[in-house]
Amino acid sequence: MTASPARSRPAARYDIDALLRDIGDVPVTTDLQRVRLRSRDYFWYSPVLNAQLHGKSADVVVTPRDEADVVRVAAACWKHRIPITPRGAATGNYGQAVPLEGGALLDLTNMTTIEWQKPGVIRCAGGLKMNDLDAATRPNGWELRMHPSTKRMATIGGFVAGGSGGVGSVNHGGLREPGNILAARIVTVEERPRTLELRADAAQKVNRAYGTTGIITALEMPLAPAWPWIDAIVTFDDFQEAMKFGYDVALADGVVKKLITPMIWPIPQHFGALKDHCPEGKHVVFCMIAEPSLESFKAILGTRGTITFEQPHDDSPGKEPLYEYTWNHTTLQWLKQDRTITYLQCLFPHDRLIESVTEMWKMFPDEVLPHTEFIRFGGRMTCSALPIVRYTTAERLNEIIALHEKHGVMIANPHVYTLEDGSRHKRADADQLGFKHEIDPRGLLNPGKMRTFVPNASS
Numbered sequence: 001m002t003a004s005p006a007r008s009r010p011a012a013r014y015d016i017d018a019l020l021r022d023i024g025d026v027p028v029t030t031d032l033q034r035v036r037l038r039s040r041d042y043f044w045y046s047p048v049l050n051a052q053l054h055g056k057s058a059d060v061v062v063t064p065r066d067e068a069d070v071v072r073v074a075a076a077c078w079k080h081r082i083p084i085t086p087r088g089a090a091t092g093n094y095g096q097a098v099p100l101e102g103g104a105l106l107d108l109t110n111m112t113t114i115e116w117q118k119p120g121v122i123r124c125a126g127g128l129k130m131n132d133l134d135a136a137t138r139p140n141g142w143e144l145r146m147h148p149s150t151k152r153m154a155t156i157g158g159f160v161a162g163g164s165g166g167v168g169s170v171n172h173g174g175l176r177e178p179g180n181i182l183a184a185r186i187v188t189v190e191e192r193p194r195t196l197e198l199r200a201d202a203a204q205k206v207n208r209a210y211g212t213t214g215i216i217t218a219l220e221m222p223l224a225p226a227w228p229w230i231d232a233i234v235t236f237d238d239f240q241e242a243m244k245f246g247y248d249v250a251l252a253d254g255v256v257k258k259l260i261t262p263m264i265w266p267i268p269q270h271f272g273a274l275k276d277h278c279p280e281g282k283h284v285v286f287c288m289i290a291e292p293s294l295e296s297f298k299a300i301l302g303t304r305g306t307i308t309f310e311q312p313h314d315d316s317p318g319k320e321p322l323y324e325y326t327w328n329h330t331t332l333q334w335l336k337q338d339r340t341i342t343y344l345q346c347l348f349p350h351d352r353l354i355e356s357v358t359e360m361w362k363m364f365p366d367e368v369l370p371h372t373e374f375i376r377f378g379g380r381m382t383c384s385a386l387p388i389v390r391y392t393t394a395e396r397l398n399e400i401i402a403l404h405e406k407h408g409v410m411i412a413n414p415h416v417y418t419l420e421d422g423s424r425h426k427r428a429d430a431d432q433l434g435f436k437h438e439i440d441p442r443g444l445l446n447p448g449k450m451r452t453f454v455p456n457a458s459s
């Protein structure tokens, strides 16, 4: 870490020199270019956010080594009224880790300790990368119940604070479902910062709160049995048939799976490395199936479609697992070649799932291209979706969102950066606003992201 001389910085909005004096030997980066680079996440997926968040930057990056460092930084930021934006790997899509009002970017990626693990549970620091977490639990027969498709880059703290679900949600639902976060330990931002252990329901106060309700220093996460997974691609002539097959596998409780992702052609056209397995004009379903369930999986398929790819799953360094073509990696694969598209985040009604997916597909032919993800939501099997949208204007995007909502499809709008406007069905049922008043009365944690928060007058 470098602490370049204070005089190399332009006149800051805050007394950063006083902060640096108070935090002593906690590692920092003040080099402007590096601070700016690390103040970005993947908000550029959205043309709307790209215009709004461009150029936003912290004044300093602080990299705590342990919880004691976090407490020191929180106390100093309180004293000098300096905003703190927690940061994991900065893979969020809505500018969650972008410091809107500058201040200190708190890079938690050096806090990676695994405190303990036992069958079905791990307790670790918030900065641990999910791939490292799984690498530590798999030898004991366990792995994360669910992970985002960014598992190989992202941290568990960033997932809990900024994500929602992903690979594995077909079995366990999203992070918002009771039991999917067992406990979170946080540091508050007050004159004398406290450490709080939030267990069971209370842990939802930090779930998808974008770091506005406490700095997560440790998490207790439930695990699932680690199967030998098979990555498989199945192709279909008809998209509706691909959806129906995915639904049949999703509902087959005896078939152990982790991922079922139907995508319409031409989306697979953008999967360069998988070109040979995604024939021209064919719709696809990408799956992860437990090896012992493969035969039953094939029996459900019969002659409805064709398996074009079947390989043992491997997400170790240097490999490219199939899940890096699903969830929001699907959008990324297309964006790598063409920046004119964007995406939405949908939740379809469980009681008329196939009808609703078909209705939306037919409503926006060639403008909104279906990419669905089977998930459980509130105990029911349904589909979340991240369709590709051929972007024209912000007005048209809002019209598309309104039409989905009018037809009973929930939208968690990925083109806004506040919790209240964006998170919708992905949010946990917890009083995050009330909790913020208790643990961050000055509103120094990631200011601007919780729109309804007004700092306590006396703070």
Ligand SMILES: Cc1cc2nc3c(=O)[nH]c(=O)nc-3n(C[C@H](O)[C@H](O)[C@H](O)COP(=O)(O)OP(=O)(O)OC[C@H]3O[C@@H](n4cnc5c(N)ncnc54)[C@H](O)[C@@H]3O)c2cc1C
Residues within 6 Å of the ligand: 041, 042, 085, 086, 087, 088, 089, 090, 091, 092, 093, 096, 097, 108, 126, 127, 147, 148, 149, 150, 153, 154, 155, 156, 157, 158, 159, 160, 161, 162, 163, 164, 165, 166, 167, 209, 210, 211, 212, 214, 215, 216, 217, 327, 328, 329, 332, 446
């Ligand atoms: C290609 C791509 C695919 C994606 N797929 C998925 C997906 O399948 N499912 C999904 O849910 N998301 C997905 N995402 C979004 C994102 O990758 C995940 O949510 C990821 O888990 C975020 O982790 P991170 O370490 O990058 O967090 P960051 O982006 O660094 O942070 C996310 C938020 O959490 C806060 N935060 C980070 N660490 C802490 C902490 N220790 N304490 C308090 N607050 C903290 C930050 O302030 C920020 O608001 C995807 C993004 C991309 C670019």
